[in-house]
Every structure is written in structure tokens, then in C-alpha cells.
Amino acid sequence: MILNATFLAAFLGAALVLALPERWARGVALAAALAGLGFAASAFSGYDNAPGAPHFQFVTQAPWVPALGISFHTGADGISLALLVLTGIIAVAGVLFSWNVAHRPRAFFAFYLVIIGGVYGVFQSFDLFLLFVFYEIVIIPKYFLISAWGSTNREYGAMKLTMYSAAGSALVLLAILATSAASGAHTFDLLALADPSRASFAPAFQAWVFPVMFVGFAVLAGLWPLHTWAPTGHVAAPTAVSMLLAGVVMKLGSYGALRVAMTLFPIGLAQWKFPIAVLAAAGILLGALVALAQRDLKFTVGYSSIAHMGFVLLGLMTLNLSGLGGAVLQMFSHGIIGGLLFAVVGRMIYDRTHTRDIAELGAMGLARTLPFAAATFTVASVASMGLPGFSGFIAEFTILKGAWMAFPPLLIPAGLGVVVTVAFTLIALQRTFFPAGEAPAPPPLPPITPPEKLGALLLMAATLAVGLFPSVLLDPILRSFESPLMRTLIQGGPR
Amino acid sequence: MSPLLAALAPEAVLLVTALAVLGLGVSIPRARNAATSLALVGGILSAATLRFCPGGGVFLGGMISLTPLAGILQLVVLGLALVAIVFAADSFPDAHFAEALALILFAALGMMLLCATDDLLMIFLALELTSLPLYVLAAFEKSRQAPAEAALKYFLVGSVSAAFLLYGISLIFGVTGTTNLHALSSFPGPGDPLLLAGMVMVLCGFAFKVAAVPFQLWAPDVYEGAPTAAAALIASGSKVAAVFILAKFLFGGLGPWAGSMGAPGWAPVLAVAAAASMVLGNLAALVQSNVKRLLAYSAIANGGYLLLGLASGEPASLPAVLFYVIIYALTTAGAFGVVILVEKSRGGSRLEDFDGLSKSSPGLAICLLVFLMSLAGIPPLAGFFGKFYLFATALENPGLIWLVALAVALNAISLYYYLIVLKHALVLPAPDGGHFAAPAPTPTPTRALVAALALLVLAAGLFPNLLLTPLTRSLRPATAAESAPACLP
Numbered sequence: 001m002i003l004n005a006t007f008l009a010a011f012l013g014a015a016l017v018l019a020l021p022e023r024w025a026r027g028v029a030l031a032a033a034l035a036g037l038g039f040a041a042s043a044f045s046g047y048d049n050a051p052g053a054p055h056f057q058f059v060t061q062a063p064w065v066p067a068l069g070i071s072f073h074t075g076a077d078g079i080s081l082a083l084l085v086l087t088g089i090i091a092v093a094g095v096l097f098s099w100n101v102a103h104r105p106r107a108f109f110a111f112y113l114v115i116i117g118g119v120y121g122v123f124q125s126f127d128l129f130l131l132f133v134f135y136e137i138v139i140i141p142k143y144f145l146i147s148a149w150g151s152t153n154r155e156y157g158a159m160k161l162t163m164y165s166a167a168g169s170a171l172v173l174l175a176i177l178a179t180s181a182a183s184g185a186h187t188f189d190l191l192a193l194a195d196p197s198r199a200s201f202a203p204a205f206q207a208w209v210f211p212v213m214f215v216g217f218a219v220l221a222g223l224w225p226l227h228t229w230a231p232t233g234h235v236a237a238p239t240a241v242s243m244l245l246a247g248v249v250m251k252l253g254s255y256g257a258l259r260v261a262m263t264l265f266p267i268g269l270a271q272w273k274f275p276i277a278v279l280a281a282a283g284i285l286l287g288a289l290v291a292l293a294q295r296d297l298k299f300t301v302g303y304s305s306i307a308h309m310g311f312v313l314l315g316l317m318t319l320n321l322s323g324l325g326g327a328v329l330q331m332f333s334h335g336i337i338g339g340l341l342f343a344v345v346g347r348m349i350y351d352r353t354h355t356r357d358i359a360e361l362g363a364m365g366l367a368r369t370l371p372f373a374a375a376t377f378t379v380a381s382v383a384s385m386g387l388p389g390f391s392g393f394i395a396e397f398t399i400l401k402g403a404w405m406a407f408p409p410l411l412i413p414a415g416l417g418v419v420v421t422v423a424f425t426l427i428a429l430q431r432t433f434f435p436a437g438e439a440p441a442p443p444p445l446p447p448i449t450p451p452e453k454l455g456a457l458l459l460m461a462a463t464l465a466v467g468l469f470p471s472v473l474l475d476p477i478l479r480s481f482e483s484p485l486m487r488t489l490i491q492g493g494p495r
Numbered sequence: 496m497s498p499l500l501a502a503l504a505p506e507a508v509l510l511v512t513a514l515a516v517l518g519l520g521v522s523i524p525r526a527r528n529a530a531t532s533l534a535l536v537g538g539i540l541s542a543a544t545l546r547f548c549p550g551g552g553v554f555l556g557g558m559i560s561l562t563p564l565a566g567i568l569q570l571v572v573l574g575l576a577l578v579a580i581v582f583a584a585d586s587f588p589d590a591h592f593a594e595a596l597a598l599i600l601f602a603a604l605g606m607m608l609l610c611a612t613d614d615l616l617m618i619f620l621a622l623e624l625t626s627l628p629l630y631v632l633a634a635f636e637k638s639r640q641a642p643a644e645a646a647l648k649y650f651l652v653g654s655v656s657a658a659f660l661l662y663g664i665s666l667i668f669g670v671t672g673t674t675n676l677h678a679l680s681s682f683p684g685p686g687d688p689l690l691l692a693g694m695v696m697v698l699c700g701f702a703f704k705v706a707a708v709p710f711q712l713w714a715p716d717v718y719e720g721a722p723t724a725a726a727a728l729i730a731s732g733s734k735v736a737a738v739f740i741l742a743k744f745l746f747g748g749l750g751p752w753a754g755s756m757g758a759p760g761w762a763p764v765l766a767v768a769a770a771a772s773m774v775l776g777n778l779a780a781l782v783q784s785n786v787k788r789l790l791a792y793s794a795i796a797n798g799g800y801l802l803l804g805l806a807s808g809e810p811a812s813l814p815a816v817l818f819y820v821i822i823y824a825l826t827t828a829g830a831f832g833v834v835i836l837v838e839k840s841r842g843g844s845r846l847e848d849f850d851g852l853s854k855s856s857p858g859l860a861i862c863l864l865v866f867l868m869s870l871a872g873i874p875p876l877a878g879f880f881g882k883f884y885l886f887a888t889a890l891e892n893p894g895l896i897w898l899v900a901l902a903v904a905l906n907a908i909s910l911y912y913y914l915i916v917l918k919h920a921l922v923l924p925a926p927d928g929g930h931f932a933a934p935a936p937t938p939t940p941t942r943a944l945v946a947a948l949a950l951l952v953l954a955a956g957l958f959p960n961l962l963l964t965p966l967t968r969s970l971r972p973a974t975a976a977e978s979a980p981a982c983l984p
Contacts, residue, residue, distance in 0.1 A: 065959050067814075067967060068884065107853070107921075129883070133874035140873055143914055148922040155918070163911060170907035174900055177883075181890035 002043050003058045003074050003124045006084060007134070009035040010091075010117030014110040022106055029109035030095045036120060037088030044081045049476050055483030056126070056191075064130070069180075069187040073127040077483060078476025079259070079328050083123045083251060086335045089462050090247035091116045093339060094240035096455030097347045101149065101238070108149055111141035112240060119248045123255060128176050128188040135172070135256065138249060139165045142233075142241065149238040151350070157236025161245075164219055164229035171216025172256065175209050179264060182209075194263045194485050203267045210268025213261040214276065220253025222309040223276075224283035231302035239346030242298075246305045246338035251331045254312045258327070262316065266488050269319075274407065277317035281410040283310030284417035292424040297349070297356045300428045301341045304384060307417055308334040308392075314414060315399035321490055323402020325478045326395050332473060333383075333391035333466060340380040340459040348373040348452060352445045358428060362435035365442030372448040374433040376456045381429045383463045385422045391466035394474075502550025502561055505541045505569070506607055512537025513600035520593025530593035531584050534600060538577045545570055557613035557675045563969035568610040568739045571821050575732035576603030578828050578944060582724035585941045586835045588636065595635060598628040599728060606736035613747070615664045615674040615697075618740055622660070622704070625733055626653050632725035633717050645720030649713045652703060656710055660700025666693030676748035694749060694761060698768075701744070704737035705798040706791075708771035718791035723838060726787060727831035730794055731824035738801055738820040746810045765806035766898055772799030777905040780912045786834055786844045789912060790827065793870060796909065797823050803898055804885045812888040814966045819881040821962065822869070822955060826878055829948035830866040832941055833859055849916060851925025859942070860920050862949040867913040869952045872906050877955035877962075882906065884959070 013032025017025050047057055059075035076084065094112065101108050114137060121134030139162060146158035176188070182205050183193055192198075201209070219226045230250070234242045262269050287306030294300040308330065315327025350356050353364060367374040383390035386397070396418070404411055466473055480486055500507065516534050519526060545566060553560045579599050587595045605624030612618055630653060634646030668674050670690045671682055682690075703710040718726045745761060752760050776796030783789040801823075804816040834844050836859060841848040853860035869878030886899050955962050 065880075065963065067960075067963055068887065133879070136874045136879070140868060140914075144917075144921060147918060155922075159911070159914065162914065163907075166907040166910045167904075170903045173883075173886075174903045177886050177890055177899065177903075178896065180887060181893065 001058070001060060002039050002046070003076055003084070004060060005039040006036045006043075006088070006124075007117040007120040009039065010113045010120060014113035014117065017106050017109045017113065025105040025109045026095065026099055026101070029113060030092070032113055033088070033091040033095045033116065036116065037085075037092050040081070040084040040088040040120075043076060044085050047076070047078070047081055047476060049078075049479060055480060055485075064127075068129075069185075069189070070129045071127050071187075071189060072130060073189055073191075074124040074130070075126055076124055077480040077486075078473075078478070079255070079480045079486075080123045082328060082332050082473050082477055083248075083255060084120060086251070086332050087116065087119050087123065087248050089458060090243055090335060090339050093343065093455040093459050094243045094247075096451040096458075097243065097343045098238070098240040099449065099451040100347075100351065101240075103149060108145065108238075111145050112244075114141045115145075115244055115249070119244075119252060122252050126190045128180070128190055128193070128260065130188075131190075131256070131260070132169075132173065132176060135252060136169055138252065139169065142237075142245070142249070145241045146233065146237045149241070150236040151238070152235055153232070154236040157232040161229045161233030161236075164226070168216045168219030168226075168253070171212050171219075175213030175216060175261075178205075178209055179213075190260065190263070191485060194488075196484060196488065200267070201265060206265040206268035207271055208268075210261060210265035211272050213265070214257050214272070217253045217256035217261060218276075218313065221250050221257065221313060222253070222283065222306045223313060224279050224286060224306065224310065227283065227287070227306045230306060231299055234302040234305065234342065235296065235298045239343060239351070242342035242346050243339040246301075246342055247335040250305065250309055251335055254309065254316065254327070254331055257313075258316055258324075262489055263485050269489075273317045273319060277314055277403075277407050277410055280310045280313035280317060281407075281413040281417075283307065284314065285413040285420065288417045288420035288424060292420055292427070294424075295358055297358050297361065297428060297432055298342070298345050300358075300424060301338070301345055304341070304421065304424070305334070305338050307421055308338065308384070310417070311396055311399050311414070314403055314410065318399070318402035318406035319489055320402045320405055321478060321481060322398050323406060324481055324489060325474060326398030326402055328477045328480075329391070329466075329470065329474055330395035330399060333395040333463065336459050336463045336466075337380055337383045337390075337392055340376065340456065340463070341384065343452075343455060343459070344373055344377045344380060348376070348448060348456075358431050361432045364445075367433045369442045369445045370448060372453060372456070376460065377433060378429060379460050381425045383467070385425050386418065389464070389467045391463045391470070393467060394470040498550075498552070499554045499559070502552060502554060503559065504548065504550065505545040505573075506604055508537060508541040508544055509573075509600055509604050509607070512541065513597045513604065516593050516600065517597040520591065520597065524591075524593070525589070527584065527589065527592050530596050531580060534580050534596040535577060538573060538580065538600070538603070542570060542573050542577070545573065553613070557677065558617045559608075559611055560613040561611050564966070565611045567965055567969055568735065568817070569607045571824070572606040572610060572732045572736050573603055575735065575824055575828055576600065576606070576728065578832075578948070579724050579728035579732065581940050581944050582727055582828075582832055582835055583722070585839055585939065586722050586724040588722075591635075595632060595722075595725075598632050599725075602628040602632070602728065603732065606732050609736040609740050612740075613676045613743075615667065615676070615744075615748075618744070619657075619661055619664060622700075622737075622740075623657060625736065626657070626704075629725070629729055629733060633721040633729070635722050635725065636720075639720075641716075642720035642722075645713070645716035649717045652710060652713045656700045656703030659696045663693045663696025663698075663700065666690070666696065669693075676744065679748040680750050682752075694752065695764060697744065698761060698764060701737060701741045702768060704733065705741065705801065706734075706772075706795050707768050707798040707802055708775050708795070709768075711772065711775070711795045711798070714795055715788045715791040718794070719785055719787045719844075723787065723831055723835045723844070727828050727835075730790065730831065731828040734794070734798075735820050735824045739817065742805060742813055742816055745805055746813055750810070760808075762806050762808040765802045766895065769799045769802035769806055770898060770901060772796065772802065773902055773905050774799075777909050780909065783912070784846050786846065786849065786916055787831075789916065790830060790834075793909070793912075794827065796905065797827075797870075800882065800885060800902060803889055803895070803902055806898065807889045807892040807895055809888065809891050811891060812885070814963065814970060815881075815884045815888040817966055818959070818963060819885045822877040822881045822952070825948055825955075826866050826869045826952050829862065829945055829952065830870070832945035832948065833863045833866065836941060836945070846916065846919045847926070849919040850923045852920040854925055858946065862945050863920050864917055865949040865952055867917055869956070871910045871913045873910075875953070875956045877952045877959070880956055880959045884963075
């Protein structure tokens with residue numbers, strides 16, 4: 001029940017925001033986000049990681065539509081819990097970074113909390129129908145948040161992002177329907193469908209349904225070349241929504257791919273893993289190269305997300321413990337770092353300067369006028385480059401280790417991607433905040449507000465904590481791959 | 496009282512009400528509120544009779560067949576007619592207002608009879624009883640040219656399809672010697688080409704009511720030109736009754752003639768019509784600038800989804816089809832309710848007329864969001880479960896995977912045009928900086944009903960069993976204990 005409380009708090013918060021007067025909106029939203037984080041964190045700390053303990057804990061199971069074999073089945077393992085905590089952290093930080101939303105705040109925070117609730121739901125669902133319901137709930141509020149509160153080219157960005165999401169969902173829906181029909185088991189329960197004692201799906205069926213479902217999910221994870229919604233959408237979105245998109249919504253895609261597509265169809269996975277790994281490596285390298293060419297700071301960050309999510313997908317395809325565990329850790333890590341980068345660019349800088357052009361920003365002497373923003377962006381950049389001590393290092397290092405074992409040739413583009421990532425991050429950091437010539441007289445800008453500082457500190461603390469003590473997250477994540485559902489993924493492992 | 500009359504008590508109450516409303520209209524022409532109240536009281540009385548004293552049984556050799564399932568469907572179409580009566584108060588002109596209500600009641604009577612028969616002749620009669628009042632309702636604003644033209648189109652296409660239907664029935668009767676659906680089902684298959692021709696002609700007659708391709712031409716003009724309350728009834732109640740009787744005709748009467756891809760039968764015909772309707776409806780809706788026209792193309796697309804459910808040829812898909820059409824009818828009726836209120840305050844139903852709706856009446860905007868997202872199949876609204884269930888049962892027939900894939904893809908596309916409407920309602924500001932905002936919304940019956948429909952759509956999405964359990968229970972073969980006891984001596 002403590003898991004269900006996460007999304008219930010969010011949905012209840014959304015209803016309350018609408019029902020209460022406008023001046024309470026952000027307070028209620030913050031309370032709902034904090035409550036969700038509290039529930040997620042207490043579930044995480046309450047998770048029994050002892051060797052004999054069950055893999056899926058906090059399980060709730062009740063019939064929902066028995067005529068179709070649909071049940072309300074939620075639970076969590078280490079993977080779910082890491083992502084639930086991530087959602088909680090991003091949700092709280094997002095509200096703090098939207099403290100200044102003045103245009104229709106009730107609708108803004110209601111839509112915002114609906115997304116949060118949907119994301120919480122996906123990460124704990126073990127019934128395909130339920131998972132898909134939560135997955136779809138996330139789509140629509142994104143459209144309104146971007147088109148009504150966004151900036152550059154917002155209506156185009158919002159519709160493009162929504163239609164890509166809808167197309168991905170359509171693939172997932174078709175695959176779920178076909179899976180249920182092919183199983184003949186009259187159930188949508190993931191654990192029942194993936195039960196190793198059951199006859200597995202026919203190889204010919206897996207050969208087409210796996211790519212359909214995987215690509216459907218991976219559209220949301222920014223799989224190259226279906227990633228183009230992400231930069232335009234991220235740039236058009238208001239700050240909190242960019243944070244959500246990069247921080248957690250893209251993780252819905254990689255999570256669904258891992259939890260559903262890969263566990264249900266091991267034969268299809270074995271057939272398709274190399275092509276997908278190639279696309280992932282292409283995403284790492286090309287995302288980084290395109291980021292290098294950007295003049296708009298938010299686009300730089302947007303394309304860096306593609307590169308970082310490429311690492312997640314590459315890690316998933318390695319099918320060894322190092323790569324898979326690293327992929328999940330990278331989901332968490334990029335969620336925090338991506339959120340932080342978008343917070344600095346969108347809220348701290350753009351809301352004050354009304355430009356995101358790197359050259360124009362460089363002329364403003366931001367390091368002197370907004371020292372906190374400069375410091376935060378420096379920390380985020382260093383974390384994003386994957387320097388030791390931050391979460392990104394341990395995640396990308398373990399993924400590369402796993403990739404070395406699985407696909408040695410792909411280490412070349414992925415390694416180059418790492419180098420280019422360092423290059424574009426340093427260039428963006430230097431040109432924006434520390435340009436060569438001294439700015440003559442920097443124009444005064446409004447100072448960074450306390451909610452922004454609080455949100456930034458929260459995210460920085462999270463990435464540092466995971467960087468310094470990775471085992472807190474990594475141990476439960478790695479143990480998750482021993483469960484009957486997940487262990488079939490590890491090649492050569494116990495079957 | 497004869498058992499037949501006792502069984503038909505709800506219909507009798509409705510008929511008396513319709514005549515009384517007509518009489519009231521003739522004697523006191525301006526009594527709008529009195530006419531509405533009388534029609535509502537009569538309708539509710541009829542519904543109460545139906546609900547609490549259900550007459551069960553088969554009469555006149557299957558001409559009247561009152562099964563528990565028919566009872567549920569009758570209740571639904573009657574409810575939708577009452578919705579149209581409430582909407583009529585905000586949508587029909589003053590002249591001949593009572594007559595309009597009487598026509599709605601007559602159409603409702605036709606729909607109820609349509610739900611409760613096993614005989615092809617009675618199906619034809621009930622369809623005509625439904626259609627004729629709807630033709631008149633569509634032509635109600637005869638002072639303007641567009642509605643008159645639309646109604647003429649509706650009437651002409653309707654008459655042609657009625658001719659198809661009647662000719663098809665005569666062919667089927669000529670070969671088999673019966674018009675009873677149960678008797679028909681004992682014929683092994685459409686070996687006789689005459690029978691095949693008869694079957695296709697009957698299907699054409701039904702395709703008109705469902706607004707399926709190639710009999711969809713009337714829908715956009717009628718939806719746009721008819722008084723909006725009449726369009727709501729055409730889109731909701733009339734569709735529920737037509738889809739139910741089509742399903743009964745196919746699964747009950749022509750069950751053994753389903754055929755498959757490669758073998759002649761009705762299933763492949765429906766699959767092709769379904770694909771054409773989904774493609775045409777969804778693609779044409781993308782470019783509409785009037786919300787009522789958009790809803791018409793959405794209706795064509797939804798007709799396609801319904802035919803898809805039937806095209807599986809599996810009787811197991813019957814509850815899915817019925818669930819879908821009932822939810823579709825409730826949702827689309829609600830959407831028309833919102834259109835009526837917008838027309839009343841802004842004077843039109845173009846996309847621009849919805850600008851700034853969330854500012855002038857936030858509740859109405861939320862209701863519109865619920866209805867359109869349900870139509871787009873977004874959870875947790877009922878339209879999503881309806882589609883999911885429909886597609887899942889259609890896949891019981893593995894040969895239909897191409898059609899389901901097409902439907903799922905087009906459904907994703909449909910999100911685009913629904914979002915365009917919602918963009919106008921929820922995102923864009925009101926024209927002229929908002930001074931155009933409607934006067935403070937007063938709680939009218941229409942407004943309350945729209946809110947109730949939105950809640951219903953949400954509730955049925957969260958708890959599909961609310962509707963699914965009665966449907967599936969009534970589909971099980973009735974046992975002696977379950978057959979309804981006679982209510983009247």
C-alpha cells in the first residue's frame with residue numbers, strides 16, 4: 001500500500017490543487033510531491049535486501065476486470081524503487097523550480113501532478129494493462145503543459161512530442177494485445193506471462209513482437225533515430241516539464257523496454273540485440289556531436305540527453321549484469337543530472353535573461369551576476385561529463401565495462417561519444433559562464449531565489465550521494481536481476 | 496391485461512407520452528417548460544417500468560423478444576433519448592418545440608422496439624419508426640439552407656438504404672422462407688448466390704445507420720446542420736440501437752455464415768468496410784474546422800471500430816461491441832452537450848468559438864477534456880477500456896491482426912484532431928482579451944447533465960465492471976430462476 005500511496009498522493013494533490021484557491025496551488029503541489037517522495041523513500045529504506053527475502057515486495061494484488069484477466073498488481077524490486085525515489089526527487093525539485101509560475105498556476109500544477117502520478121504508477125505496475133494505463137496517463141498533460149506554458153515554438157514542439165509518444169504507445173498497445181492473444185493464458189499479469197515454467201512464446205511471434213514493443217517503448221527513451229521529439233520538446237517545455245521529461249519520462253521508455261519487452265521475449269531479444277545496440281551507440285556519438293554544434297544552450301542539454309540515454313539502451317542490450325545494472329543506475333543518474341541542467345538553463349538563466357544563445361549569455365558575465373547558477377551548472381556539467389565522485393561516472397563506467405564484454409566494436413563509437421560529451425560540456429560551460437574576454441558591465445539580474453537554491457541543492461546532493469555511495473542503489477538493483485522474472489536476461493546465468 | 500401489453504408497458508407509456516406532448520404543443524404552442532417536463536416525466540416513468548417491472552418473453556413468433564440483454568439496451572437508448580430531450584431545451588427554436596420533443600419520443604420508441612425483436616420485418620418497421628422522426632428533426636431549422644440540404648441528403652441516403660434493406664430481406668425470405676432470426680440460423684451458409692446478395696443488401700441498410708463507408712456521406716452535413724440536440728440523438732441512441740440489432744442479426748441470425756478471409760460470408764465484408772471507415776473518418780477529421788463536423792468524422796471512424804469488433808465473427812466479441820457502443824454513445828452525447836452550451840454563448844461551433852473556454856467556464860472545459868480524451872482512447876476514461884476490450888476480443892481471430900494494427904495506428908492519429916479542439920478550449924486565450932467571456936454560468940439542466948455524463952465516463956473507465964457485469968450476465972443463457980416474474984397480473 002505504501003507504493004500505491006505515491007501515485008494516490010499525486011492524483012489527490014492534483015484534485016486538491018484544482019479545488020482550492022489559486023494562492024494555495026504551489027503549496028499543495030509541494031506537499032503532494034513531498035508526500036510522494038516520503039512514501040517512495042520509506043519504501044526504499046524499508047525494502048528487505050537480505051539474500052532470502054522476496055524480490056518483489058510491498059505487493060498489492062486485487063482483481064480489477066476478471067472477465068479479461070486484468071488485475072491491479074503493484075510491487076517493487078530494486079529497479080522500481082530506485083526509479084520511484086528518482087521520481088520523488090524530481091517531482092519535489094520541479095515544484096521548487098516552478099515556484100514563480102504565475103499564469104494559471106492551478107491548471108499548471110494539476111497537470112504536473114497527474115504526470116508525476118502516472119510515472120509513479122508505471123514504475124510499480126506488474127499487470128500490463130495497469131502499466132499501460134499509467135503510461136498513457138502521462139501523455140496528455142505533457143501536451144497542455146508545453147503548449148500553454150512553454151516557450152520557443154511551443155505548439156509545434158508539444159504536438160510533435162505528443163504524436164511521437166502516441167505512436168510509441170500504439171506500438172506498445174498492439175504488442176500487449178498480441179501478446180495476450182498469443183499466450184492463451186487469459187491474463188495480463190507480467191509475472192504470469194513471463195513465468196519460466198510456462199511454454200514460451202513461439203520464436204516466429206517473438207521475432208516480430210519484440211521489436212514492435214521495444215521500439216514502442218524506446219521512442220520515449222530517445223532511441224536514435226526516433227529521438228527528434230526530445231530536443232524540440234525539451235526546449236519548448238517550461239522548466240519543470242523539461243526536468244520531468246529528461247528526468248523521468250524518458251526513463252518510462254527504458255524501464256518499459258527492460259521490464260516488459262526484454263523479459264517477455266528472450267528469443268526476440270537475442271535476435272535483435274545487436275541492431276539495437278548499434279542504434280544506441282549511434283545515439284551516444286551522434287547525440288554528442290549534434291550537441292557540440294548547438295548555439296542554444298537548452299538544445300545542447302537536450303541533445304546531451306540523447307547521448308546519455310544512448311548509454312542506458314546500450315547497457316540494456318549487453319545482457320550482462322554489469323551493463324544492465326549500469327543501465328538502471330544511469331537512468332537514475334541522468335534523471336538527476338538532466339533535471340539539474342534543465343533547471344539551471346530554463347529557470348535560473350532563461351527566465352532572467354530571456355535568451356539561451358550561448359554567445360549572448362557569454363557577454364552577460366553570468367559568473368559574476370549569477371554566481372549560484374554558475375556554480376550549479378559547473379557541478380552539473382562535471383557530473384554530466386562522468387567525473388568520478390558523481391553518479392554519472394559509476395553508471396557509465398559499468399555500462400562501458402558491460403559493453404566491452406558484449407560488443408567490443410561498439411566501444412569505439414561509445415568511447416568517442418564520451419570524449420565528445422566532455423568537449424561540448426566544457427565548451428558550453430566555458431562560453432556561457434566563463435568567456436575569454438571580460439564583460440564590460442554585466443547588467444543586473446534578479447538574484448536566485450531560495451526555492452531555486454533548495455531544489456538545486458537537493459539534486460546536487462542526490463548525484464553526489466550516489467556517486468560516493470553507489471552501493472546503496474546498486475546493491476538492490478543488482479539483486480533485482482536475480483528474480484525469476486529478470487534473471488533470464490543475464491546470458492549464461494542460471495535459467 | 497394481456498401478457499403482450501404488460502410486456503410492452505414501457506413502450507406504451509412512451510407512446511402515450513409522445514401523443515400527450517404532441518397534444519400539449521397543439522393546444523398551448525409556447526409552453527416550452529411544460530412540454531419538456533411532460534416528456535421527461537413520461538420518459539422516466541417508462542424507464543422505471545422497464546427497470547422495475549421488466550416484461551420477459553417472446554411474443555408473436557419472435558416479433559417481440561424481450562430478453563434481459565434487450566432490457567439493458569432499451570434502458571440505454573431511452574436514457575439517451577432523455578438526454579436529447581434535456582439538451583433540446585437549449586438547442587431547438589421556439590416554433591414547434593413540443594412537436595420536436597414528441598418526435599424525439601417517437602424515435603426513442605422505434606429504438607426500443609428495434610432492441611426487442613427477432614424478426615427481420617419488425618426490424619425494418621422499427622428502423623423506419625426511428626428514422627422518419629430523425630429525418631424531420633434534422634430538417635427542423637428549415638429557414639436556413641444548409642440544414643434543409645443536409646436533411647434532404649439524410650432522407651435520400653436513408654430511403655435508398657431502407658430500400659436495400661427491404662429488398663435484402665425479401666431475398667432472404669424468398670430463399671429461406673422465414674424472417675425469424677433463430678430460424679435463419681439453422682441454414683448452413685450462404686451457398687445460394689441470392690442469399691449472399693440478400694445478406695449484403697441487409698448489411699448495406701445497416702451500414703447507413705452506423706455511418707460506415709460507403710454510406711457515410713450524410714453524416715457530416717447532418718451533424719453540422721441539424722439542431723445539435725437532434726445530432727446528439729442521431730449520434731448516440733440511434734447508433735446504439737442499430738449496432739445492437741446488427742450484432743443480433745449477424746451473431747443470432749447469420750452466425751454460421753460468418754465466413755473468413757478467403758471464404759464468402761459477412762465477416763470479410765465487414766472487415767473491409769471497417770478498414771475503409773476507420774481510414775476515411777480519421778483522416779478526414781484531421782482537417783475539419785467545425786467541431787460538429789469533426790464529431791461526424793469521428794463517428795464514421797468509430798463506426799469502423801465497431802464493425803471491426805463484429806468482423807471477428809466471434810460471438811465472444813458481442814459484449815465488447817456493446818460496451819464500446821454504449822460508452823461511445825454516452826461520450827459523444829456529452830460532447831454534443833458541451834457544443835450546445837458553447838453554441839449558446841458564442842453563437843457557433845467552429846474551433847475558434849471554443850477559444851478561452853477554460854477561462855469562461857472551467858468546468859465545461861474539463862468535461863470537454865474528459866469526453867474527447869475518452870473518444871481518443873486515453874485511460875483512465877471509459878473509451879480506453881472500450882477500445883482495449885474491443886481490440887483484445889477481435890484478436891481472438893488471429894487473422895484480424897492487420898485490421899487491429901490499422902485501428903491502433905489510426906487511433907494514435909485521432910489524438911491529433913481531438914487535441915486541436917482541446918488546444919482551442921484549454922490553451923488559447925479568448926478572443927479580444929477575454930471580454931467576450933460568457934456571463935457567469937448558471938447551473939442549467941444541460942450543464943448538470945454534461946457533468947453527470949463526464950463523471951459516468953470516468954467511473955466506467957475506472958470500474959468497467961459497472962457496465963460489463965450486467966452485460967455479460969445478461970448474455971448467459973437465462974435459467975428459470977432468473978426469468979423475470981410478471982409484474983402485472
